[in-house]
Amino acid sequence: MVIEIDFNSDEAIYVQLMNQIILGIATSRLQEGDTLPSVRQMADTIGINMHTVNKAYTLLKQEGFVSIDRRRGAIVAIDVDKIKTLEEMKENLVVALAKGCCKKVSRSEVHQLIDEIFDEYDL
């Protein structure tokens, strides 16, 4: 899986890396059981420091997207905690939707946007 980092972005590199891996899983380019490159390998490929990759991997582990095995590296392994996930999603969405609501975006327009994004996942 190809990782692309925008060094001019205002988003931290480790966050970009996390997001790309999460998107990879959502779009099935990464599947449960797949292994990620080692921290050193990934760092070399992208051209960043090992610690930055390690930070991304560690956080992905904490959030339940991968598990880390000393022998095989990081393995895609989803830890489904739906209640917690829905709570976190809601916190995120409340502000995002409030911004749209202020700008006169209707409820149906949001539903349409959701469908649009989901359709892109189900490639």
Add this chain to the structure above:
Amino acid sequence: MVIEIDFNSDEAIYVQLMNQIILGIATSRLQEGDTLPSVRQMADTIGINMHTVNKAYTLLKQEGFVSIDRRRGAIVAIDVDKIKTLEEMKENLVVALAKGCCKKVSRSEVHQLIDEIFDEYDL
């Protein structure tokens, strides 16, 4: 309108302040034409620095939620740019939905969550 800041939060104070004002507008506690307290007054009330409030106000102005008049202070004034708003929302939602998608949250569960949030706005 009462502003509450969590000083132990990992979110910056000026971001919390912005979000609360945006939520205030979305829930109609703040309406178009209402004035916000002056930067010094708001800073005193919350117990933070004037410049932190000024940063929040300036960003809210840039994002089109208020306009600033030297005579009257910050006034709630929505600048509706729907295309831009939808683009920004999509960028935000793509990652948020990907996380849910990984954790087996279904499309209908997301739609339900959206309705839930919108119902809270229409108080």
Add this chain to the structure above:
DNA sequence: CATTGTGTTACACATATACTAGCACATCTC
């Protein structure tokens, strides 16, 4: 047993951001 590759940890350093603090200025209200 020696080598290699792995995740992990520790320390040091540079840079950027967040927040606070104080000062000055032009403008507006009273």
Add this chain to the structure above:
DNA sequence: GAGATGTGCTAGTATATGTGTAACACAATG
């Protein structure tokens, strides 16, 4: 004129981010 306002400036502290080097413990392989 007196007071309040938004704005600009400098400066300091604290934290976050990214890099660099090194060392450790473990597993696989020769």
